[in-house]
């Protein structure tokens with residue numbers, strides 16, 4: 001295998017890891033340090049800390065905000081199916097990371113549903129992409145970054161499906177590579193049988209991971225720092241605070 005393969009397998013993963021971790025920590029530090037002196041929950045708002053927590057969790061788990069204020073049910077369904085499928089695909093991939101001898105039982109148990117998610121995820125992805133192209137008003141507010149991230153995720157999914165159903169890399173060697181990387185041991189590529197499809201998939205995954213901290217995908221963390229969701233009304237004290245501000 002050539003220099004490029006060696007770079008993708010033995011060098012880039014560490015660069016990816018550092019960029020991802022430092023990028024995520026940086027983004028969280030910026031949110032953390034932003035002053036938000038006045039409680040600004042959106043009407044009707046949450047009245048206690050407990051209800052603020054329930055509000056954030058219901059947004060995270062059920063995407064409640066997509067259904068409110070003239071919510072679009074198809075957008076809600078597309079976004080929800082996409083996120084659940086993405087999570088299930090990641091869970092299925094844990095078989096490359098966990099278990100020196102055999103994968104843990106619960107990882108083995110999610111393999112089937114992980115494949116189902118892999119087959120389904122392209123549908124909501126194409127919907128999320130097409131609505132930006134077809135609807136004039138959404139196209140108007142879309143930036144190149146909005147298209148880029150969707151196309152990048154789509155290319156990761158399609159290259160994965162191609163690897164699974166057409167090129168069929170030797171997954172035992174894939175696991176060996178991942179576990180060697182985790183143990184900080186370089187892989188001698190002449191001893192493993194990795195094919196180009198796997199290398200392309202692995203490369204695209206790493207591009208995605210490096211891009212995440214600097215992209216809108218970070219809304220996953222940002223939602224926990226969103227003042228309109230995390231703040232709660234403090235009754236009269238709150239009204240007074242607003243009047244004084």
Ligand code: HEM
Pocket residue numbers: 086089092093096114115118156157158159160161162163164165168169171174178198201202205
């Ligand atoms: C370290 C990260 C990753 C590695 C080493 C990896 C490796 C692989 C390999 C070897 C396959 C082929 C499986 C087979 O032949 O049975 C595959 C399939 C696939 N990968 Fe990845 N992948 C990674 C991350 C991701 C991510 C982040 C996604 C996100 C969407 C993804 C999506 C897919 C899909 C949709 C398939 C096809 C279905 C399946 O076998 O699960 N992969 N991946």
